[in-house]
Amino acid sequence: MRSLLEPTRRSKDLPARQLANRDLAQVLRVLDADPIASCMIAARLQEFGLDARCGHGELWSRGGPSVSLCFSGANLVPLLGDHDALRAFADRAIRWPRMCSSVVGRRELALPLWEMLSDHWGPEREVREQQPLLALAQPPLSTPDLAVRRVRPDELDRYLVAAIAMFIEEVGVDPRASDGGRGYRRRIQSLIESGRAWGRFEDGEVIFKAEVGSLSRRTGQIQGVWVHPEYRGKGHGTAGTASVAGAVVASGRTASLYVNDYNEIARRAYSRVGFRQIATFATILVD
Known part of the structure; x- marks a missing residue:
């Protein structure tokens, strides 16, 4: 062969x-x-x-x-x-x-x-061979969190703290490493200014965040879903994701995201929201 x-x-x-x-x-x-x-x-x-x-x-x-x-x-x-x-x-x-x-x-x-x-x-830094690609074309099955809203431009600095924590936890590297974080800050600022960054704030601190990282004419791909460690296990991930997915669906698009297969907590949350797998992605991270 x-x-x-x-x-x-x-x-x-x-x-x-x-x-x-x-x-x-x-x-x-x-x-x-x-x-x-x-x-x-x-x-x-x-x-x-x-x-x-x-x-x-x-x-x-x-x-x-x-x-x-x-x-x-x-x-x-x-x-x-x-x-x-x-x-x-x-x-x-x-x-x-x-x-x-x-x-x-x-x-x-x-x-x-x-x-x-x-x-x-x-050699690769990490191979994520099984990442279910999920989609939701109808309103969420679970109740949205009414406190989750679009992030305002003046909240960039507070939101950025959560975004960096999410990135390090998910990707395993600090997005500030190469240029002091200027590029990542610009990316997050752009998402906020376009109304595609969502969060729930408690006493000025982000306890849930997510972005619609890509928005095509037919699909909104959700990324960066994160719950503050002190607030996990209380349903914020499910309710917050339902809020963001519901906004995408209400715009006439299909909400989508992909998740690591081993992240069972997130997969259960997305299932409760109503997401269903339509394909499988893979990601190879390189240094």
């Missing part, structure tokens, strides 16, 4: 190419066929298009958008393609210095792509 790392004649003959704005309409039609799994990229393309000069990453294809797609930016996200397409994406990725911090996407695409990249980009 040929190794996944062994290039094929076909992949050499037809390399991956960078798509441009002339391809945008076709790309969006393809992503619209898988609107929940492609939400992160669809939202970005709907806002910024495919102009690489915007600095928001590149979209690659081998054989055309209807055949294969892979986004390269802060994350490397395979969206569509067979083995030869993944091989072409890997070949293109390793020709340049690595800019991404993870490979993430549908498990059946992300894991084989990482196998092709691992000799060049490894």
Whole structure:
């Protein structure tokens, strides 16, 4: 059996190419066929298009958008393609210095792509092989927390404390490590200013937080769900997530998120809200 790392004649003959704005309409039609799994990229393309000069990453294809797609930016996200397409994406990725911090996407695409990249980009810091991708298209089953609301711009500093704590707990690194936190602060500030950061405050302190990290025309992907350690086990995660998911659904979109399979507490909470699994993601974290 040929190794996944062994290039094929076909992949050499037809390399991956960078798509441009002339391809945008076709790309969006393809992503619209898988609107929940492609939400992160669809939202970005709907806002910024495919102009690489915007600095928001590149979209690659081998054989055309209807055949294969892979986004390269802060994350490397395979969206569509067979083995030869993944091989072409890997070949293109390793020709340049690595800019991404993870490979993430549908498990059946992300894991084989990482196998092709691992000799060049490894060793990985962590492989999360099973991340259920969940969706909710109807109002939540559980009662929302009426105290959970959109975060105001003047609350950035207090919210940022919780966001950093969540990031360290979830990802295992401090988002302030590389630039003193300026980039992460800008990201959180942008989410707050766009009305996509939600929290519950008690005595000025965030006890629940979550963001709608990606918002496409059809899907809102929730991220960064976190409960202050002193308030855990009291239902804040379930009720808070119901509030955020309910707002996404009320906007006419499907609410979505993905979760580590071993996080049983979170999975039970999301199940009570009404989320159901539609696919499986995988994430490979690299240093």
